[in-house]
Amino acid sequence: MTSPYDRRMSVPTQWLLESDPALRWQVERDLLGLDDAAWRATRARVATEGFGARLLAHQDPDGRWARGAFFPGGQEWFAVQGEVPQPWTATTWSLSSLREWGLDPVVLLERDTPGLLARHCRWEYDDLPYWEGEVDCCINAFTLANGDWLGVDVGAILERLVGPAGGRMPDGGWNCSWVDGAQVSSFWSTLNVVSGLLDHEQLVGGDARAREARRAGEEYLLARRLMYRLSTGEVVGPWVRRFEYPYRGDYSVLRALDHFRRAAAHDGTAPDGRLADAVDVVRGARRDDGTWAREHRHAGDVWFEVDVPVGEPSPWLTLTGTLALRWWDAR
Known part of the structure; x- marks a missing residue:
């Protein structure tokens, strides 16, 4: 290189x-x-070379990856949560990666992946059918986008996300811990859901309810300028400045800015001025050589590495950061 x-x-x-x-x-x-x-x-x-081809080679004959929906088969949910790091090899993570990498869905349709998953894949939570979603709004957002990409009817998942019983909070955002009694939104959950709803609109057109829900969630983040507590004005956590790829559903101002860039292109709108502080953080993280470094790596099993070691310049983050600053500076 x-x-x-x-x-x-x-x-x-x-x-x-x-x-x-x-x-x-x-x-x-x-x-x-x-x-x-x-x-x-x-x-x-992507289907025949590199990361995409390698991940396709790991698909099970029954359409799943690692014999599981969100966790590899044979690993109990509570054991994964309490004793070992989250693995990143199961079906939902693999589908999301292939979609984000630009794989032509025809490749999976020819394998009858949607039908195989309908027959053989069920959520670890309550053994629910895969394409109907479960209670976690982040998981449902990933699956909404993946189902739309593969031409599956995921209307039940959309209804969970935009309806009152699916993690949507009165303050406009979402929280995956709603089943445990959460009453206010989470930056992480909200970004995952608005990103899934934007993918839904881009893939199948969406509808008025989906657009209203997405924009309400975006307003939740904008009101907090992507990084501050509304109540105190303090930075919500050090993780807002922690840049890494793959995102694994985690929040950072870089990932949030990328969402707002995509949303503005979709909606035909200009950048919102409340993004300025987040832009400053992203600009400040740019190295003298024009790159952004990978600052963190999630623990947990992966099929293979797709980015550089921590501390080295990341092509994924560099493209994302460059596009975000170009978009903002051209406003």
């Missing part, structure tokens, strides 16, 4: 272009603005 920074460029473009096809096609489309034929040709390689 060549040097990650060419001083004739404002961003390390050549370095980014040398990445896996799962990222390279996004560099070609979103950063370089290449014509459709070029980036689509690269995206088609």
Whole structure:
């Protein structure tokens, strides 16, 4: 791999272009603005090369990954939660990765993945049917987007998310701990749900209720400028500045900014001024060579690594940060 920074460029473009096809096609489309034929040709390689092909090879004959919905088969929910780190190999995480990497859903449709999961995959929570979702609104948001991507009827999941009994809070956001009595929203849960609802709109068009719910959740985050407690004005936690990929559903101002960039492009709106502090944090984390470093790695089993070791410049974070600042600075 060549040097990650060419001083004739404002961003390390050549370095980014040398990445896996799962990222390279996004560099070609979103950063370089290449014509459709070029980036689509690269995206088609996700099914046969690199991360996408490797993850597809781990799919079980019954359509699942690791014989489980959210946790690998044979691992009890309470044991995973209490004794060992969350594994990242089961079906929901694998589907989300393939979707985010740009895999053509036809590849999974030809394997009858939606039908196989309907027959063989059930949630660890109450043995509920996979495509009907469960009680955790973050899990439901991931599954809503994955189902829409694969052409599955996930109306039951959408109803859980936008309705009153599914983690939606009176303050406009969501909290996955609603079943344990949570009364106020969570930054993490809210970002996961609004991202899933945006994916829903982009994939199938959405409806008025979904748009209203998404925008209410976005307003929850904007009112807090993506990082502050509304009650005291204090930073909600050190994790808002902790950048890493894969996101694993965690919150950071970088990931939140990326959502608002995508939402603005979808809605045809300008950046909201309340994002300024978050932009400053992202800009401040940019290194002199134009990259962003990976600052954290989730513990837990993975099929294989998809990013650099902690402390090294991450192509994934560099693309995300570059696009966020370009969007903001062009306003």
